[in-house]
Amino acid sequence: MATTQERLIETTRELLWERGYVGTSPKAILQRAGVGQGSMYHHFTGKQDLALAAIRRTGDEMRTTVDRVLGGGGPAYERIAAYLHRERDVLRGCPVGRLTMDPDVITSDALRAPVDETIAYVESRIADVVQEGVDSGELAAHLVPRDIASTIVATVQGGYVLARASGDTTAFDTGVRGLLALLSPAASAPPSPATDH
Template sequence: MAKRQDDARERLIEGTSQLLWERGYVGVSPAAILRRSGVGQGSMYHHFQGKADLVLAAERRSAELMQQELTAVLTAPGSALDRIAAYLLRERDALRGCRVGRLVADPEVVVSDELREPVRETFALLHRLLVRVIEEGRAAGEFAPALDAEETASTLAAVIQGGYALARAEQSVEPYERAVRGALALLRASAPDAG
């Protein structure tokens, strides 16, 4: 019995996570969650207090998975440029956008500190990891000493999130890919021996 309940809880979280990515908070109804997860209404209210509680669990799951991916890519062996390139070039669905970042476009999420927190935590981790890699790259002579790690980390995160917006606006991955290539070209140009 406990296994079936755990399975229903997991299916609710996964179904809600997928719907959030596709439709955002406003577009996710309890009926859609139940259809997507294949569980009954009783299971939903057995495990969660309501839509906001379930959405928060789904957000936390998506954020946790993304944080694991970011950590794996940005702490892997290799040069700083290689790790940043691996982050920028990792496989993504540019037309769907960021599973976590897309949530801040949703007015219901933006006004709720609790619903916004998993997104904030994920971007804070990304920023810390990028700053560390950029600082390591400067120390190793890969990047110019004057390259500001904090500002460059924010720029790289903005390239990805902005690239998603450009791709969605055009319904083409090309604007996203151009933004990524441009960011990498700027990093390579900042190398002390690039001039």
């Protein structure tokens, strides 16, 4: 059985993902977690303190996933493709990216910090892999790893938004395919010399 503190954190994570910070009331947290008000205030000073713990947990989970997908061996392109194709609930959106659209999170230095740190970490890990690909000659020499990492994160986050807006994952999948086509080693290879017929 999960401890009361764990239930509160996990419930808050789910509600933040579903409803955002404003829509996640203490009452909703307590009802879904099945705990009393006293239990919440025994472990946390209030809603913001609990939300901060939940956001940090979500960020840690995302970092672990990114490390697992990108940290394995193999060609850089294949690891980037694995990151873009990894299993995700596209129509629910990104549990971290969702928070960037929440005004109460963005205007709070405390709540925004773990969101910013997580996004920066993901970009940094992707940039490292792109740099490996450039250094090995697998990816085009002109690619700027930080720029490509930002493009990958923007494609994923934008894909979530478009998919949620349409209620269909097609926009996300199309964006991923297009980005991978642009990064493909074949796309960056010099053209074959013309042959006379």
